[in-house]
Amino acid sequence: MSGTWDSKGGWATQGRAEEHAPASGGGLSAAGLDRMREVLAGPVESGAVPGLVAxxxxxxxxxxxxxGTLSAGGDEPMRRDTIxxxxxxxxxxxxxxxxxxxEECRLRLDDPVDPWLPELAxxxxxxxxxxxxDDTVPAHRPITLRDLLTFTFxxxxxxxxxxxxPVQVAIRELGLDxxxxxxxxxxxxxxxxELPLMRQPGELWQYHTGxxxxxxLIARVAGQPFETFLRERILDPLGMKDTGFHVPEDKIHRLPVCYAHDPGTGALTVWDEAAGGKYSKxxxxxxxxxxxVSTADDYHAFYRMLLGKGTLGGVRVLSRASVELMTGDRLTPAQKTEKDAFGDHFGRHGGYGFGMAVRTHRRxxxxxxxxxxxxxLGTSAYADPAEGLVGVLLTQTAQDSPDTPNLIRDFWTAAYQTLA
Structure with missing residues (x-):
């Protein structure tokens, strides 16, 4: 993605694939890993990114x-468990x-969410x-869970x-930006x-808000805070002990300084400090x-669960059917119009499932x-069922200049060279 992270943390943006082939055999190539190390070292040595975990x-x-290091010009080194x-x-x-x-039949994909979210009725x-x-027409139908999962609500x-x-002005004035x-x-x-929809439910993929x-919605249906439900049903069963919505005080030393880029000079500028910053409470x-917030190993566990069709280490989090539904392309060509107009940011994958991109072609x-x-903010995590591969790249440098997006693309080019 390309754009600008503002002082509020807002992002100002300037064939079907569910039938996966079986994962191939083989592990990782020593020569390929050496090549990946060389590719990743360049941006760190040049100062384009202070540090990374791949x-x-x-x-x-x-x-x-x-x-690299937790901060630009700092002495504290990155660690495998950096958050x-x-x-x-x-x-x-x-x-x-x-x-x-x-799966618990507490929500249905195609039922209206109005009973739980009357504000959106x-x-x-x-x-x-x-x-x-005030220049509006009635919605043709209610919003459904499927609409939220596919960003088409x-x-x-x-x-x-x-x-x-005008709708952007209203979003800003309501503090929703x-x-x-x-x-x-x-x-x-x-x-x-309070705001009207921008499109009819089900009409078009529109990023993020879903x-x-x-x-x-999850919090209201579960009857408990969203983070509590997430921890009990996803994070703890997968051993994702460092994942949450903030970094506790006893772990704050593992959170790096986060950087954006000065729009005029391209220089790194602090977007969020660790101690006392946005994620410290x-x-x-x-x-x-x-x-x-999370770590490379925690996200590896999550994507291994998805590769395992809902299971990791003998613990089942989701059914095979749910994972296959999530990780297949669930958009029609008409719904992809806006997404595909931004080909290098949102459209390069081809498809979109539930909360994630799905590769539908070999680009x-x-x-x-x-x-x-x-x-x-400089992170990337994907799984490839055909190769049995999971890749995770974590940096503390926002994708608001070419440097970080290019690093992410180079990481994935190098990652596929590690296949034995």
Whole structure:
């Protein structure tokens, strides 16, 4: 993704693959791992990124590279267990939590979410994206869980310059243009409900907001805070002990300084400190779209579970059927129009499942069927069922200049060269 992280934490954006081939045999190549190390070292040595943790796993083999420091020019080295701000790489985990409730028959994919989210009932829809907020038509139908999981519920990030359209101004004025609002989930969904939808439910993929709504929905259906449900049903069963919505005081020394880039000079600028920063205390609103912090090993566990069709280490988190539903392309060509217009950011994968991209064509080294997602603060995590491969790259440098996106792409090019 490309864009700018602002002071509020807002991101201002400037064939079907579910039939996976069996994972191939073989592990990791020593020569390929040497090549990956060389590729990753360049941006660290040049100062483009202060540090990183990179993991590739295949079968019983796992290889981790740890490079650089926790802060630019600092002495404290990166560690394998460094905790990173996962940003939008949170989205697949949120989708998995929603599917737990589907499997328990507490939610149904195609039922309206109105009983749980009355703030989003009886929607009005803007006549056009540039229309005044009172120029609306009735929604053709209610919003469903499937709409939220596939980002087609009719509301999302506007891929235009700030304040281009009246709805963007309203989003900003309501305080909905930040990843860290100073009000809780009930107030957040109330404010969202004050706005009309931008599109009819089911009409078009629009980025991000669906995952935040899912967090509110999950909490209300489960009758407990979103983070508590996530920990009990996903994180603890998978041993993801360092994953959550903030970093406790006894672990804060493992959180790096987070950097964005000065839009004029391209120089690294501090976006979030560790101690006393945004992630040093529990948030008022645990955001299902971009709120998690985690480690390379924790995310490896999550994606190994998905590769294992819902099971890791003998513990079943989801059914095989749910994983296959999540990790297949669930959009029609018409729904992909806006996504595919941003080909190098949102459209390069071809498809989108539940909370994650799905590779539907061979555009680069990744196999059709690869699934996962990136985070705008410099994270990337995907699994490739055809190769039995999981890759995780974590940095503390935002994707608001070419440096970090290029590093992520180079990591994946190198990761596929590690296949024995």
């Amino acid at each position: 993991l590739v796993g295949r079968g019983d083999e796992t290889h981790v590279e740890v490079m 990173f701000r996962m940003a939008s790489a949170t989205k697949p985990v949120t989708a998995a939590a929603a599917m737990v409730l589907v 009886d929607r009005r829809v803007l006549r056009s994206l540039d229309a005044p907020l 009719g509301f999302g990030a506007v891929l235009a310059a700030p304040d281009t359209y 930040t990843t860290a609002p100073d009000f809780g989930p009930d107030e957040w969904i109330r404010r969202l409900g 995952s935040d709504v899912l967090g509110v 529990p948030p008022v609103f645990a955001a299902g779209g971009d709120g998690l 680069d080294l990744a196999s059709p069927g690869q699934f996962g997602w990136d985070g705008g």
